[in-house]
Amino acid sequence: MKFSLGAAQFFWPKQQVEDFYQQAKDSSADIIYVGETVCSKRRELRDKDWLALAQDIATTGKQVVISTMTLLESPAELQVLKRLCNNGDLLVEANDLSAVQVMHELKLPFVVGAAINCYNLATLKVLLKQGMTRWVMPVELSGDWLKQLLDEAEDEGIRSQFEAEVFSWGYMPLAYSARCFTARSEDRPKDDCQYCCINYPQGRRMNSREGERVFVLNGIQTMSGYQYNLINEMADMQAMGVDVVRISPDSELALQKLDDFRAQLTSAKQYPLDGKAECNGYWHKIAGMSVQ
Amino acid sequence: MELLCPAGNYPALKTAIDNGADAVYIGMKNDTNARHFAGLNFNDGKLVKAADYVHKHNKKLHVAINTFAHPGAQQRWQKAVDDAVAIGCDALIIADIGVLDYAANKYPHVERHVSVQASTTNLAAIEFYQQNFDVARVVLPRVLSVQQVRQLAKNSPVALEVFAFGSLCIMSEGRCYLSSYMTGESPNTVGACSPAKYVRWQETEQGLESRLNNVLIDRYKEGENAGYPTLCKGRFDVDDNVYHALEEPTSLNTLELIPELAKMGIASVKIEGRQRSPAYVEQVAKTWRAALDRYQQSPEAYQVENEWMATLANLSEGTQTTLGAYYRKWQ
Numbered sequence: 029m030k031f032s033l034g035a036a037q038f039f040w041p042k043q044q045v046e047d048f049y050q051q052a053k054d055s056s057a058d059i060i061y062v063g064e065t066v067c068s069k070r071r072e073l074r075d076k077d078w079l080a081l082a083q084d085i086a087t088t089g090k091q092v093v094i095s096t097m098t099l100l101e102s103p104a105e106l107q108v109l110k111r112l113c114n115n116g117d118l119l120v121e122a123n124d125l126s127a128v129q130v131m132h133e134l135k136l137p138f139v140v141g142a143a144i145n146c147y148n149l150a151t152l153k154v155l156l157k158q159g160m161t162r163w164v165m166p167v168e169l170s171g172d173w174l175k176q177l178l179d180e181a182e183d184e185g186i187r188s189q190f191e192a193e194v195f196s197w198g199y200m201p202l203a204y205s206a207r208c209f210t211a212r213s214e215d216r217p218k219d220d221c222q223y224c225c226i227n228y229p230q231g232r233r234m235n236s237r238e239g240e241r242v243f244v245l246n247g248i249q250t251m252s253g254y255q256y257n258l259i260n261e262m263a264d265m266q267a268m269g270v271d272v273v274r275i276s277p278d279s280e281l282a283l284q285k286l287d288d289f290r291a292q293l294t295s296a297k298q299y300p301l302d303g304k305a306e307c308n309g310y311w312h313k314i315a316g317m318s319v320q
Numbered sequence: 321m322e323l324l325c326p327a328g329n330y331p332a333l334k335t336a337i338d339n340g341a342d343a344v345y346i347g348m349k350n351d352t353n354a355r356h357f358a359g360l361n362f363n364d365g366k367l368v369k370a371a372d373y374v375h376k377h378n379k380k381l382h383v384a385i386n387t388f389a390h391p392g393a394q395q396r397w398q399k400a401v402d403d404a405v406a407i408g409c410d411a412l413i414i415a416d417i418g419v420l421d422y423a424a425n426k427y428p429h430v431e432r433h434v435s436v437q438a439s440t441t442n443l444a445a446i447e448f449y450q451q452n453f454d455v456a457r458v459v460l461p462r463v464l465s466v467q468q469v470r471q472l473a474k475n476s477p478v479a480l481e482v483f484a485f486g487s488l489c490i491m492s493e494g495r496c497y498l499s500s501y502m503t504g505e506s507p508n509t510v511g512a513c514s515p516a517k518y519v520r521w522q523e524t525e526q527g528l529e530s531r532l533n534n535v536l537i538d539r540y541k542e543g544e545n546a547g548y549p550t551l552c553k554g555r556f557d558v559d560d561n562v563y564h565a566l567e568e569p570t571s572l573n574t575l576e577l578i579p580e581l582a583k584m585g586i587a588s589v590k591i592e593g594r595q596r597s598p599a600y601v602e603q604v605a606k607t608w609r610a611a612l613d614r615y616q617q618s619p620e621a622y623q624v625e626n627e628w629m630a631t632l633a634n635l636s637e638g639t640q641t642t643l644g645a646y647y648r649k650w651q
Contacts, residue, residue: 099441101442109444124442125449145416147509149391150418151421153418154417154418203498204495206490207645213558232559235558236535236556239557240536242535243498250498315500316500317535
């Protein structure tokens with residue numbers, strides 16, 4: 029089993045991004061995803077900065093993957109996407125079918141990210157034909173769903189053609205909109221957002237009027253209010269053949285989580301989850317925000 | 321431009337055709353479509369009747385198979401395609417790549433439309449569907465501005481359909497798991513958003529409360545208009561500011577965009593609302609037919625009538641309408 033650090037979802041100042049990845053270079057991660065996946069207006073790092081950062085991390089011997097945007101709406105965004113896809117040697121994570129199309133045209137392998145709707149065997153087969161080498165399961169799917177699908181892939185004789193990765197810790201991306209909810213929270217339209225996401229390095233909490241943490245607002249993205257935590261499901265994941273466990277960074281804390289998850293492989297222990305801050309419901313086929 | 325109307329049952333379908341729809345879209349009575357509600361949709365006998373009525377009037381029937389197939393149950397989605405083709409549907413509206421693949425291979429002659437649930441928002445994604453599944457049309461998600469739609473229309477290798485009126489989904493459709501996060505059920509997996517069985521209304525000292533799977537979605541003061549607790553349209557607390565943090569209860573209405581949409585060559589304007597009554601379908605179809613005909617007769621003189629707006633506002637969530645993402649300031 030390998031452990032990955034997903035692309036950082038929040039908008040951080042350039043220095044913070046660089047500091048974070050300096051630490052990540054020394055972390056236990058086998059795979060590190062880098063890049064802007066949420067909003068093309070976030071330009072603390074330009075595409076060439078991301079590629080330089082990625083090349084720098086790659087010197088450690090870790091696999092580095094360029095993560096790409098999820099919601100692409102303009103030709104300018106497609107241009108940036110094409111530059112990132114055609115980067116020379118780094119693997120790319122496609123988070124929209126546009127990236128699948130571009131990578132297929134380039135005849136290059138790619139990772140299918142969790143925001144692409146791949147729910148079944150027939151879809152896996154189409155994506156494999158396009159060049160997919162790793163599949164990240166959509167966050168709303170359960171352990172049972174995954175097991176059944178991986179078993180079907182085995183029966184079909186295609187299981188060895190791709191790795192399966194599971195989003196296992198962190199705030200889950202749940203939705204993408206044209207509207208920027210962070211700008212809205214400051215009563216601004218998106219076109220005059222003043223890049224206000226940078227003031228919320230862990231997003232903005234959106235609670236119910238009873239104080240329940242419902243969602244986290246992160247620009248045009250809506251995230252889970254609780255952190256997903258599958259640390260107690262490591263044995264199950266291993267048994268069903270999950271290849272990569274993804275930790276989604278919200279801060280340096282994520283680097284510690286990489287170690288905690290990895291330690292489960294050698295000396296498993298049961299972690300009690302805090303139902304007011306963590307959840308694992310999706311894995312157990314119940315409401316995502318619940319704990320079982 | 322084609323006027324494409326929703327029908328959740330046979331009376332609604334007849335009403336749509338009788339009031340000016342050029343085409344009607346329907347779904348099967350199971351979880352293969354994104355309006356999988358009790359008492360709604362079509363099964364065997366009704367499907368045949370629906371197709372007969374539509375075709376007798378020389379109109380078109382689209383069948384929405386727009387959820388994502390479950391492992392071990394892909395036959396259900398394939399059967400939905402088979403059944404839709406068997407009744408002679410004019411187009412299949414499909415979201416799942418695997419289902420599209422099946423339809424394109426087995427029924428290459430039956431038109432395939434990419435469902436809004438497939439979240440196709442740019443040219444490269446459109447090309448993906450066109451090159452792999454030879455689709456005839458793409459339904460655009462409600463996340464693009466008018467300028468972005470125009471740019472796509474100029475370059476798209478396939479016809480485009482846009483949402484014109486109805487409940488406003490504010491997220492990129494097919495990529496929103498808010499409902500399953502709160503209830504375990506989402507449009508993608510079970511064909512419903514904020515399902516009714518999780519809704520609870522309660523009178524309290526602080527006012528009428530609406531809950532979805534126990535999470536407080538909204539609380540209404542005396543006299544406030546209480547709407548269905550679709551979870552993205554409730555009032556929430558962001559740093560002690562209580563407001564509609566995602567969106568207000570409102571519906572999309574694009575009557576004023578008809579000239580622009582027509583000029584950019586949009587193939588079809590779609591009315592949302594398979595879950596709504598025949599009375600809703602009647603009013604919306606009639607109003608949109610009148611507007612489209614008016615534009616057709618004298619494009620230069622086209623103006624939105626106040627009466628049309630009032631009729632549509634009355635059928636809208638919170639009795640208010642918006643241009644949604646088409647209008648950049650909304651974003």
